[in-house]
Amino acid sequence: MPLGVIWEMILRSNSRSNLVLLVSIGLGLVLILGYLFSSHDAFRERLQGVAPSLSKPSSDAQASEDEASESLGGVVSPPRTDKLHVLLPASNPEVNLCKTLMSASILGYPTPTLIAWNETFDTSYLLGGGSHVAKITKVLEYLEAMPSSQDNELVLMMDAYGAFNLYDNPGNKATHMEADIWFQLRPETFIDRYYSINKAANKRLQKRLGSAVEAEGVQQTIIFGAGKRCAPNQVHTVACYPIPESPLPADLYGANTDTIMGRNKYTSLRQRYLNSGYIIGPVSDMRKMFRRAQEKVDAIKDQVDWDNGSHGSDFMYHGSDQSIFNSMLGEQEFQREVMRRRHYKSGDTNGKPPPPTYLEGTLIDDPLNPSFTHEPMEHKAGKPDEFGMGLDYFSELGQQTVNAEEDATWIKHTVEPENQIGERHIFACPLRATKKIPKDIGSSRQPFELMAETGEAPAESSWDDIMLYTNICMDQIPVMIHHNGDKGAREYAWPNLWLQPHARKLMDQVLMQEQSSNGGAGGAFTEGNYISWPELCPREMDAELFRDV
Structure with missing residues (x-):
């Protein structure tokens, strides 16, 4: 139900119980939408925060x-x-x-x-x-x-x-x-x-x-x-x-984090x-x-x-x-x-x-x-x-x-990680790899700088183009x-x-x-x-x- 409709119903309501009910419904919808759209982004923000x-x-x-x-x-x-x-x-x-x-x-x-x-x-x-x-x-x-x-x-x-x-x-x-x-x-x-x-x-x-x-x-x-x-x-x-x-x-490995549940106990x-x-x-x-x-x-x-x-x-x-x-x-x-x-x-x-x-x-x-x-x-x-x-x-x-x-x-950061990694172990961490190359890598000297002067550098020669070993957790x-x-x-x-x-x-x-x-x-x-x-x-x-x- 659109939030505008909910608000209009609240304004017209003469019943205190209806008012409480409608406010509860509205808050519930907000919480559900927030959960659905923020799980991955929230993890990224927490990771960047620490x-x-x-x-x-x-x-x-x-x-x-x-x-x-x-x-x-x-x-x-x-x-x-x-x-x-x-x-x-x-x-x-x-x-x-x-x-x-x-x-x-x-x-x-x-x-x-x-x-x-x-x-x-x-x-x-x-x-x-x-x-x-x-x-x-x-x-x-x-x-x-x-x-x-x-x-x-x-x-x-x-x-x-x-x-x-x-x-x-x-x-x-x-x-x-x-x-x-x-x-x-x-x-x-x-x-x-x-x-x-x-x-x-x-x-x-x-x-x-x-x-x-x-x-x-x-x-x-x-x-x-x-x-x-x-x-x-x-x-x-x-x-x-x-x-x-x-x-x-604390949820790096989901609910298994810091437990002995995994491929081994570590x-x-x-x-x-x-x-x-x-x-x-x-x-x-x-x-x-x-x-x-x-x-x-x-x-x-x-x-x-x-x-x-x-x-x-x-x-x-x-x-x-x-x-x-x-x-x-x-x-x-x-x-x-x-x-x-x-x-x-x-x-x-x-x-x-x-x-x-x-x-x-x-x-x-x-x-x-x-x-x-x-x-x-x-x-x-x-x-x-x-x-x-x-x-x-x-x-x-x-x-x-x-x-x-x-x-x-090993993944390329121009390709969706999901399409490169394939099937994973049941105890693997949630996949959080993105297609983004961090600025401290992108602004550094390019990989094939040594070959640039000779004209022998590969056509795809930027950091975005090459395979990099990446922690996907x-x-x-x-x-x-x-x-x-x-x-x-x-x-x-x-x-x-x-x-x-x-x-x-x-x-x-x-x-x-x-x-x-x-x-x-x-x-x-x-x-x-x-x-x-x-x-x-x-x-x-x-x-x-x-x-x-």
């Missing part, structure tokens, strides 16, 4: 944003910089490392530095012979050698040893020892997102911790990957139970826990954090006091650098809650007590003292465990594939793809990466830049020396890399 803006601001707008971020909560943030150092812990050449190097080179990332190159790790009871532990030691050595003049510059540490996910995928250990990250977007998009993620995170900290933010000088400057499982650490330890609620929408969980496959932050803050990580490595016990009896935590969870960073994040979040309680006053708008959360179905009624048997921690004065660590919750920097096989896929296009789930995807999905079918011509252009600049494009540095692309990735690898021979 996720950082993906727009690339103008220089004036960026300056205003920088000023605003510096005054947020009275905590001064470091100045913005576009200077990026890329570190790749890797000890020997292999084809998956070359895929990482190729994607970075073609997209224009700075020439990476290989950490622990040509070193041998042979401790039998540690993963990779101890290579994962060495990531902490060797990266710290590199950071300590950097001059203080570079303290505000950004450093990205990417795992080229493979992900520590033997608990999720206990297959051939050799598959976990090789690089598993590909780039698909430009470095300018990566850097813009680093700053926007931190800005949004610091606003959330202001709301969550209240006056403790300014009083204690708390802010986020370091970003880790985010995953769905607190692994490999045991869930009753400080590494896991103090971790705060995820900021992702697939319907929102990303909430640390993954050390990639870490980015300012040199000074990364140096401080890696120093603490090294202290933990040096102090590690063969057997941990709070092991659950399985001895799974022995020898630093058998040599997992991620277990160390998990512990550090858990300790940081534990002490942040201590700070919140220290500074909270009744009636404060921000910094209110957090609601209960669940850890793999177990109630955490108090993040400092949960009811179940747990590893305790001292309530400390000051902020000795504060390192500005945070997570890439929204997969803006990287998409983890472990426990997320149904969350992301959040309509998010990540900068990187982290193959820490199905390791076989590094082979069968390689042709899906937009640059691979044109890799030969694109790399030819990269290597021409290398010749004109006397090195520094296509290869990598190690201990001050430059190793060229042909040395790192010899012709024997061409069949897999280029697939044109």
Whole structure:
């Protein structure tokens, strides 16, 4: 019934009961129409309300944003910089490392530095012979050698040893020892997102911790990957139970969100826990954090006091650098809650007590003292465990594939997503992908810029035209793809990466830049020396890399 007719009937009505009835009918119609037309848009608005803006601001707008971020909560943030150092812990050449190097080179990332190159790790009871532990030691050595003049510059540490996910995928250990990250977007998009993620995170900290933010000088400057499982650490330890609620929408997987209902008991969980496959932050803050990580490595016990009896935590969870960073994040979040309680006053708008959360179905009624048997921690004065660590919750920097096989896929953004994805699993998230390319991608350098001067660029060569790995639960296009789930995807999905079918011509252009600049494009540095692309990735690898021979 048209609302105008309803209103006319109300005006003519002499009956109070009829009036109430008609008003109720009208309100009911409004609510029904609102529900029918707003479900998808409402989710998008909520997602945008908690996720950082993906727009690339103008220089004036960026300056205003920088000023605003510096005054947020009275905590001064470091100045913005576009200077990026890329570190790749890797000890020997292999084809998956070359895929990482190729994607970075073609997209224009700075020439990476290989950490622990040509070193041998042979401790039998540690993963990779101890290579994962060495990531902490060797990266710290590199950071300590950097001059203080570079303290505000950004450093990205990417795992080229493979992900520590033997608990999720206990297959051939050799598959976990090789690089598993590909780039698909430009470095300018990566850097813009680093700053926007931190800005949004610091606003959330202001709301969550209240006056403790300014009083204690708390802010986020370091970003880790985010995953769905607190692994490999045991869930009753400080590494896991103090971790705060995820900021992702509470209905991300519909009614199954944060339940064990799914393809496995982790697939319907929102990303909430640390993954050390990639870490980015300012040199000074990364140096401080890696120093603490090294202290933990040096102090590690063969057997941990709070092991659950399985001895799974022995020898630093058998040599997992991620277990160390998990512990550090858990300790940081534990002490942040201590700070919140220290500074909270009744009636404060921000910094209110957090609601209960669940850890793999177990109630955490108090993040400092949960009811179940747990590893305790001292309530400390000051902020000795504060390192500005945070997570890439929204997969803006990287998409983890472990426990997320149904969350992301390859799509073109000129074609309706429904027509590309096909039949989905019964526990898959609601499809929310759109045909929109975010502004921070569309305004970046176009994909085939290297081939434009030679006139060899494909006819369809814009970001709208190419296949991009997309999180279809959040309509998010990540900068990187982290193959820490199905390791076989590094082979069968390689042709899906937009640059691979044109890799030969694109790399030819990269290597021409290398010749004109006397090195520094296509290869990598190690201990001050430059190793060229042909040395790192010899012709024997061409069949897999280029697939044109």
